[in-house]
Amino acid sequence: MAEQDVVHGTLSRINARAWGIATGLILGGGLCLATIVLVVRGGPYMGQHLGRLTNVLPGYSVSWLGAFVGLVYGFVVGYGLGRLIGPRSPLSSTREPSGTTHVRLNGKAWGLTLGAACGLVLFAVTNLLDVKGGEHPGAFLSNLHVYLPGFRVDFVGSLIGFAYLLALGFLAGELIAAIYNRAVERAEG
Amino acid sequence: MLDRMTQAQQTPRAEQELEEELALAFTPLHKRCLGVAVGVTLALVVALATVLHLLRSPDEPFPLVLLSQYMPGYSVSPLGALIGAGWGFFSGFVIGWFFAFARNVVLAIAKVVLHAKAELAESRGFLDHI
Structure with a gap:
């Protein structure tokens, strides 16, 4: 029984990590890509709406550096979210x-x-x-x-x-x- | 006596269940199928959101119109709902495919690491006896 518990615990940890990384990559990559699209398109009002994310993600901006900052933020938030909500039971x-x-x-x-x-x-x-x-x-x-x-x-x-x-x-x-x-x-x- | 027999019957069953669970835990997601599933769902979401917007706030396209920044040709109109659904499917496919890919890769790496650790633990005892 103890062996089963150890296996369950290990599987649960691995599953949570897999969910965290996958969600983090999607969220981080998505925010990074969304920022880059706006930066490349340019214009006088570039990113005036997406830029509001700075209210919840300090340091983020619609710029090349902001895309990287967004990637990190997105990954961290997505990883945490993925670990938190990843199904504990098998998929x-x-x-x-x-x-x-x-x-x-x-x-x-x-x-x-x-x-x-x-x-x-x-x-x-x-x-x-x-x-x-x-x-x-x-x-x-x-x-x-x-x-x-x-x-x-x-x-x-x-x-x-x-x-x-x-x-x-x-x-x-x-x-x-x-x-x-x-x-x-x-x-x- | 009866207890021992029950225990003997339960142990192989527990082992079998554990093996099945292990097999399931490392079974990969089908990338293309998850892509299609997420794509169809996202296409429906974009189309329904556009229709809902047209019904509830037909004169003011904001903020849904911002999607046109990422989905060329999209507008808050019936035609835009179709175009948005197409883009939604494409984006959802990429998201679903990549999610499955990332999960499968992490699980595959974890499997290799666990296997290596188990082999190392087994051979450690052997090395101690040399």
Whole structure:
């Protein structure tokens, strides 16, 4: 039993690390690429919206250096988020390793993971902007109310936003798992 | 007696379960399939967000119109929803593919490291006896 616990612990750690690195690379690479696209395109109002990220990521700017800073921030945040939300249970919903060459996804695990990730990010960013205050805190973020009725940049709004994204993320995760599982079945024949 | 028999039956089953779990833990994600799955989902998200925006705030394209900075040809319009869905699929495919790739690589490296550590631990005892 003790041996089983050790194996479970090791697998859990490895799984969390894999999720952390994969999420970190996606988030860091995505922010870096988004910044570089704007820098290359140039213009008089270059990055006036993406540049607002400096409110939550100190030192970030829409510039070549900012792209690197964004890469680091994105990786660190993504790694932490990935480790935090990476499923503790196996990703697979079915125990059929014999003959299976690719893992199947557990829709509920992916749904909860994606929903929690999106919800936590919105919750954290909203509260950070609310705490920082200013004349129009979160003026840009508050535009989300078009898609998430009732959302606003304050604590109650952050809870509403969290609930919305948890639900939407859950649906998206379930959809991803369903499409993936079907596609893998087809690919493996 | 009965306890011993039950224990003897349970041990191979526990070992088998452990082996199955180990096999599953290191089984790779299918990169192309995850790319397609994330791509389809992101395409739906962009298209639905555009349609929702058109319904709720048809006169003010901001902030969704900012997507046109990264998705050439995109606009907050029915045609834009289609173009956005195409870009969403492309971006989602890249994200899904890369996520699966990164996860598979990390797990493969972890597997090699664990294997090497286990072999080293086994041979350590042997070296002590020389």
